[in-house]
Amino acid sequence: xxxxxxxxxxxxxxxxxxxxxxxxxxxxxxxxxxxxxxxxxxxxxxxxxxxxxxxxxxxxxxxxxxxxxxxxxxxxxxxxxxxxxxxxxxxxxxxxxxxxxxxxxxxxxxxxxxxxxxxxxxxxxxxxxxxxxxxxxxxxxxxxxxxxxxxxxxxxxxxxxxxxxxxxxxxxxxxxxxxxxxxxxxxxxxxxxxxxxxxxxxxxxxxxxxxxxxxxxxxxxxxxxxxxxxxxxxxxxxxxxxxxxxxxxxxxxxxxxxxxxxxxxxxxxxxxxxxxxxxxxxxxxxxxxxxxxxxxxxxxxxxxxxxxxxxxxxxxxxxxxxxxxxxxxxxxxxxxxxxxxxxxxxxxxxxxxxxxxxxxxxxxx
Amino acid sequence: xxxxxxxxxxxxxxxxxxxxxxxxxxxxxxxxxxxxxxxxxxxxxxxxxxxxxxxxxxxxxxxxxxxxxxxxxxxxxxxxxxxxxxxxxxxxxxxxxxxxxxxxxxxxxxxxxxxxxxxxxxxxxxxxxxxxxxxxxxxxxxxxxxxxxxxxxxxxxxxxxxxxxxxxxxxxxxxxxxxxxxxxxxxxxxxxxxxxxxxxxxxxxxxxxxxxxxxxxxxxxxxxxxxxxxxxxxxxxxxxxxxxxxxxxxxxxxxxxxxxxxxxxxxxxxxxxxxxxxxxxxxxxxxxxxxxxxxxxxxxxxxxxxxxxxxxxxxxxxxxxxxxxxxxxxxxxxxxxxxxxxxxxxxxxxxxxxxxxxxxxxxxxxxxxxxxxxxxxxxxxxxxxxxxxxxxxxxxxxxxxxxxxxxxxxxxxxxxxxxxxxxxxxxxxxxxxxxxxxxxxxxxxxxxxxxxxxxxxxxxxxxxxxxxxxxxxxxxxxxxxxxxxxxxxxxxxxxxxxxxxxxxxxxxxxxxxxxxxxxxxxxxxxxxxxxxxxxxxxxxxxxxxxxxxxxxxxxxxxxx
Numbered sequence: 001x002x003x004x005x006x007x008x009x010x011x012x013x014x015x016x017x018x019x020x021x022x023x024x025x026x027x028x029x030x031x032x033x034x035x036x037x038x039x040x041x042x043x044x045x046x047x048x049x050x051x052x053x054x055x056x057x058x059x060x061x062x063x064x065x066x067x068x069x070x071x072x073x074x075x076x077x078x079x080x081x082x083x084x085x086x087x088x089x090x091x092x093x094x095x096x097x098x099x100x101x102x103x104x105x106x107x108x109x110x111x112x113x114x115x116x117x118x119x120x121x122x123x124x125x126x127x128x129x130x131x132x133x134x135x136x137x138x139x140x141x142x143x144x145x146x147x148x149x150x151x152x153x154x155x156x157x158x159x160x161x162x163x164x165x166x167x168x169x170x171x172x173x174x175x176x177x178x179x180x181x182x183x184x185x186x187x188x189x190x191x192x193x194x195x196x197x198x199x200x201x202x203x204x205x206x207x208x209x210x211x212x213x214x215x216x217x218x219x220x221x222x223x224x225x226x227x228x229x230x231x232x233x234x235x236x237x238x239x240x241x242x243x244x245x246x247x248x249x250x251x252x253x254x255x256x257x258x259x260x261x262x263x264x265x266x267x268x269x270x271x272x273x274x275x276x277x278x279x280x281x282x283x284x285x286x287x288x289x290x291x292x293x294x295x296x297x298x299x300x301x302x303x304x305x306x307x308x309x310x311x312x313x314x315x316x317x318x319x320x321x322x323x324x325x326x327x328x329x330x331x332x333x334x335x336x337x338x339x340x341x342x343x344x345x346x347x348x349x350x351x352x353x354x355x356x357x358x359x360x361x362x363x364x365x
Numbered sequence: 366x367x368x369x370x371x372x373x374x375x376x377x378x379x380x381x382x383x384x385x386x387x388x389x390x391x392x393x394x395x396x397x398x399x400x401x402x403x404x405x406x407x408x409x410x411x412x413x414x415x416x417x418x419x420x421x422x423x424x425x426x427x428x429x430x431x432x433x434x435x436x437x438x439x440x441x442x443x444x445x446x447x448x449x450x451x452x453x454x455x456x457x458x459x460x461x462x463x464x465x466x467x468x469x470x471x472x473x474x475x476x477x478x479x480x481x482x483x484x485x486x487x488x489x490x491x492x493x494x495x496x497x498x499x500x501x502x503x504x505x506x507x508x509x510x511x512x513x514x515x516x517x518x519x520x521x522x523x524x525x526x527x528x529x530x531x532x533x534x535x536x537x538x539x540x541x542x543x544x545x546x547x548x549x550x551x552x553x554x555x556x557x558x559x560x561x562x563x564x565x566x567x568x569x570x571x572x573x574x575x576x577x578x579x580x581x582x583x584x585x586x587x588x589x590x591x592x593x594x595x596x597x598x599x600x601x602x603x604x605x606x607x608x609x610x611x612x613x614x615x616x617x618x619x620x621x622x623x624x625x626x627x628x629x630x631x632x633x634x635x636x637x638x639x640x641x642x643x644x645x646x647x648x649x650x651x652x653x654x655x656x657x658x659x660x661x662x663x664x665x666x667x668x669x670x671x672x673x674x675x676x677x678x679x680x681x682x683x684x685x686x687x688x689x690x691x692x693x694x695x696x697x698x699x700x701x702x703x704x705x706x707x708x709x710x711x712x713x714x715x716x717x718x719x720x721x722x723x724x725x726x727x728x729x730x731x732x733x734x735x736x737x738x739x740x741x742x743x744x745x746x747x748x749x750x751x752x753x754x755x756x757x758x759x760x761x762x763x764x765x766x767x768x769x770x771x772x773x774x775x776x777x778x779x780x781x782x783x784x785x786x787x788x789x790x791x792x793x794x795x796x797x798x799x800x801x802x803x804x805x806x807x808x809x810x811x812x813x814x815x816x817x818x819x820x821x822x823x824x825x826x827x828x829x830x831x832x833x834x835x836x837x838x839x840x841x842x843x844x845x846x847x848x849x850x851x852x853x854x855x856x857x858x859x860x861x862x863x864x865x866x867x868x869x870x871x872x873x874x875x876x877x878x879x880x881x882x883x884x885x886x887x888x889x890x891x892x893x894x895x896x897x898x899x900x901x902x903x904x905x906x907x908x909x910x911x912x913x914x915x916x917x918x919x920x921x922x923x924x925x
Contacts, residue, residue: 208402303384306391314402318395322387332382 002365003064004028004035005055009074011039011047014220014250016156016277017071017093020133022047023157024067027351033365040076052076059086065363067091070122071274073114081125087363088127093156094137094274094296095119100192105224119144129361131354133275136296152357155350158277160284160341162253169258176262180214181324184263184287186256186278187270188219189247191228194269196235197292201267201316203239208314209321213244215267218259220250260285264330265320268297269311276300280345283337288330290319304336427559429552433458441506445484450474452484460491460502485510661875665917669873672821704768707855711747714852715806721750724883725805728834729758731878731913732801735832740800742826744787744819745807749775752782762803765790788815791822799826805836805911808865809856820872827916833874835865836911839881843903865912874914881907 006025011018021037025047028035037047038055050058053076059066064086068077071093081088095115101108123145130151132138141151176182183202187193195217202215221229236242248259260266266282268291279300282289289305291297298307306319323330343349358365430447433455447455453473457465465473473490476482482490489511491497492504513530517523531538715721728751732741739761743751746764748771755762763781766772775782783790787807802823808816823833840846840859850859862879870876885905890897 208398306384306388308388312395314395314399315392318391318398322391322394329382329387332380336380336382 001032001034003059003061004033004067004365005038005058005064006035006067006069007038007052007055007077007080008069009040009052009072009077011037011042011044011049013044014256016158016275017069018044019159019277020091020093020156021069023159023347024354027157027347027354028365031355031365038080040074052080055080056083059084062086065089065365068122068127069093070118071095071115073111073116073118075114078118078121078125081122081127088125089129089131089358089361089363090122090127091131091133091154091156092119092137092141092274093133094140094272096190096192096272100190100272101225104191104228108224129358129363131357134296135299137274150361152360154354154357155280155345156275156277157347157350157354158280158345159253160281160345161347163257163260163281164284166257167254168261169254172255172258173261176214176216180212181210181264181320182214182216182262183265183267183320184216184218184259185267185269186218186259186281187268189217189221189229189232190225192270192272193219194271194292194294195232197269197271197311197313197316198267199232199235199239199241199245201269201313201320202245203241204313205317205320206239206241206244209317210324213320215241215245216248216259216263217245218248218251218256221247256281257285260287263287265290265323267316267320268292269316270294270297273297273300279305280341283341283345286334286338288323288333289337290316290323292316301337302340304333304340306333427556429555439502439504441485441488441504441510444488444504449477453477453487456488456491460488460497460500460504462500462502485514489514662917665870665873665875668871669824669917672824672873675821704770708768708770710853715747718748718750721748722754725751725754727880727882728803728911729754729760731834732760732832733758735801735830735915737800737832740798740828742791742799742802744791744802744804745810746775746780746782747771747806749778749780749782751803751805752780753778756780788818788822791819791826794826796825797828797831799831800828801832801834802827803834805834806838806909808835808860809837809850809858812857817868817872820869820874824873824916829916829918831916832877833869833914833916834911835869835914836882836909837865839907839910841881841903841910842885842906842908844885845908849908862910862912865910869912869914873917875917876912877915878913880911880913882909882911883907 006021008017008021011021022044025035025037036055036058037049038052038058039049040052042049052074055066058064062085065088066080066084066086067089068081069091070077072095081090096112098109098112098116101112119140123141128150130138130141130146131154132141132151133154133156135153138151138153142148183205185193185195185198189195198215198217202213206213233242233247236245248255251259260282263282264287266278266287266289268276268279268289270276270292271294273295275296279289279291279297283304289301291301291305291307292311293307293309301307306323308315308319323333355365430451433447434443436443439459444452444456444459453470454465456473457463457470473482473487477484477487485507488504488507492502492507517527716724732755737760741755741760741762743755743762743764746752746766747768749764752762752764752775763783764775765783765785765787766775767784767786769784772782772784787804791802804819808819811819820833827833837860838845838850838856840850840861842849846859850856866876866879884907887905889901889905892898892901
């Protein structure tokens with residue numbers, strides 16, 4: 001039995017990287033491996049999570065495996081990578097460029113800057129395998145000097161299957177199922193998520209196409225980005241659409257599923273995504289997608305969404321209007337999304353991809 | 366209330382979605398929409414950040430005393446440089462390595478401000494408190510001063526020493542005082558400068574705010590104006606549309622009313638046309654009826670002519686025969702005997718004269734209604750009952766009979782009756798010399814050909830419009846037809862009503878009426894159903910009938 005340590009700076013609920021870690025742990029445990037989780041920050045109670053530094057003592061045998069999930073600057077991660085002599089795998093989720101946080105959060109700006117620069121440290125530690133969540137991420141790794149023969153794309157595990165099978169909040173469903181055209185965006189309220197473009201597009205749709213529209217912004221609000229959130233609220237006020245925009249905050253799986261069920265279209269205007277898990281969730285729940293083409297979004301959505309290169313609110317608004325009016329197009333697009341989810345992003349597909357890639361690199365688990 | 370929900374969204378089996386085409390369509394529509402959309406935008410984002418972000422280049426916090434530098438060891442002067450609250454706070458931080466508790470802080474500050482304790486006293490009190498001894502911070506220069514303070518407390522000597530030290534340190538104290546004075550003045554200057562800068566910045570901020578407000582107001586005004594324009598355009602277009610619709614509706618209404626009026630007029634016209642047609646049809650009907658009557662008269666007169674022509678031809682053939690066969694009758698005596706026998710039979714079979722008179726009264730109104738008052742010939746008058754009735758009714762009538770006995774009877778009643786054979790007698794009369802010929806129970810005594818000749822003679826001798834009335838037993842009554850008819854041995858055969866009707870019409874008469882007479886007065890079968898009703902009719906129905914036939918008016922012409 002191989003010992004596997006999964007190391008990540010933060011392990012919390014409703015977080016894409018944490019979901020990848022937790023499903024990965026489940027997959028490997030089911031295959032009989034001795035899997036332990038290591039993180040310095042956590043609010044997860046249903047799993048035993050040890051401090052990051054403890055990974056060093058846990059991994060004693062050279063045949064043990066360390067899987068480090070890199071998504072932000074974290075000294076401890078690099079320290080463990082360097083200190084362990086076992087087989088090491090880096091799962092790269094991408095790091096948000098620091099510029100997004102300038103003037104909003106010095107701490108995040110520093111962490112992200114560090115996260116970027118640590119790519120070189122990671123490469124220097126010569127891991128046995130690099131797993132990039134997307135081809136977009138793979139380019140980052142290669143640019144940092146990773147060995148192309150050891151660098152592969154493996155999509156992140158996700159909780160779409162959990163959402164599909166899970167319950168929904170009927171009360172919430174009743175509240176908003178009032179004949180309005182509900183649109184949704186999912187993702188933390190962070191400066192890289194392109195909320196300004198989202199609000200402009202929504203306001204355009206609201207004023208020029210359909211005054212029965214409503215927008216749900218689903219995702220945690222971080223006090224560290226209070227200035228950003230305040231700016232968004234002011235923008236919403238200035239458009240006089242505050243009664244039509246709902247900040248849902250961080251939500252349970254049940255509530256998240258309800259917002260997807262309520263939504264006629266998922267709007268995604270994020271400016272930086274290493275993969276964009278909400279697209280996969282929307283595909284799994286047959287919600288058609290309208291998005292701006294940025295970073296990894298086009299490759300995750302492929303031809304199962306209306307993706308625009310130009311940042312033009314009228315294009316997004318017109319796309320939403322088209323999908324609302326043309327049921328055939330809406331249904332066909334949603335069906336394409338569902339097919340893409342089934343073929344590429346369901347957890348059992350990713351599991352095979354993950355294990356095969358590991359095996360190719362001599363890491364049979 | 367939570368429940369698992371199935372995701373119900375329709376699957377599209379065949380895709381059929383041309384994404385590039387759809388996106389091209391969306392792009393074109395978006396461009397179009399952008400061109401036609403009214404100018405409408407939020408307050409520019411830059412202004413929002415300006416109004417919400419902190420004022421640029423804001424004043425740093427005014428600090429009249431510097432922060433305590435972080436060091437491993439402190440000198441006494443490090444602390445003595447602070448004053449008032451800052452001194453107590455920093456003394457705690459340096460000596461006890463913690464923030465002051467509220468009570469301790471307030472206590473030391475009061476003592477310091479009252480002059481009861483000086484700074485050295487406070488430092489000493491903290492340093493040598495149990496907590497201070499535990500923390501055990503070393504402060505250079507403290508021990509010497511503390512010891513000196515102790516000596517000061519020795520009576521007299523302490524005071525003198527304090528005095529000497531004070532005198533010796535006087536120049537230093539004066540210098541210190543001057544330094545404090547200039548330091549205070551400098552501090553005041555800094556405060557004044559800071560306040561001035563703050564006031565200036567406040568003024569600028571206020572100015573910027575009012576500028577922002579003005580711009581916001583202008584933007585709002587602009588947006589309001591744009592909205593107002595858009596609204597006005599929309600209202601105008603709606604009003605125009607409405608006016609157009611109203612005009613169209615009015616036109617339609619007018620057209621509809623005109624059409625309705627036309628329809629009404631046509632309906633009225635149609636009604637009057639129908640009325641006219643109806644009247645015309647009525648007229649035509651009357652005319653037609655009249656023409657039919659005339660035609661019937663004409664037809665019958667034609668038939669009469671034919672009959673008369675036939676008769677003339679017959680007479681022309683019979684004349685030589687009659688002349689050659691004129692020889693005395695050898696059977697005269699036998700006939701007389703039979704006549705007597707017949708008379709007695711008739712008395713029995715026909716009924717009493719009073720009964721008969723009662724029965725024949727029915728013909729008086731028939732004759733009177735035809736305007737006939739005289740020239741009535743009763744053929745086969747028998748006992749003269751009808752002649753008596755007619756005489757009683759004031760109608761001029763005469764009779765003939767073959768029976769000398771009956772003739773004698775009649776003559777005894779002063780009736781105008783002669784003994785004559787009917788056919789011969791009629792033949793002796795000129796044309797159109799009679800108004801009516803009556804023959805009651807006469808025809809059934811004749812052979813068919815004789816009867817035809819009799820009718821022919823009647824029609825010849827009657828005036829136009831004159832009547833022939835013939836009464837005879839009715840064979841529709843089964844008892845009459847099968848039995849009673851044959852009670853009279855001189856009867857030849859019963860004559861059914863249709864035969865009689867056809868016969869008179871065939872010989873030129875117009876059949877005016879067929880009268881069914883003398884139903885059986887005895888008890889009938891109680892009517893229970895159709896069968897008993899039929900039985901009553903056939904057994905107890907009228908025993909006789911009379912046919913009333915009119916000679917056509919000669920002057921009537923079908924062309925009338």
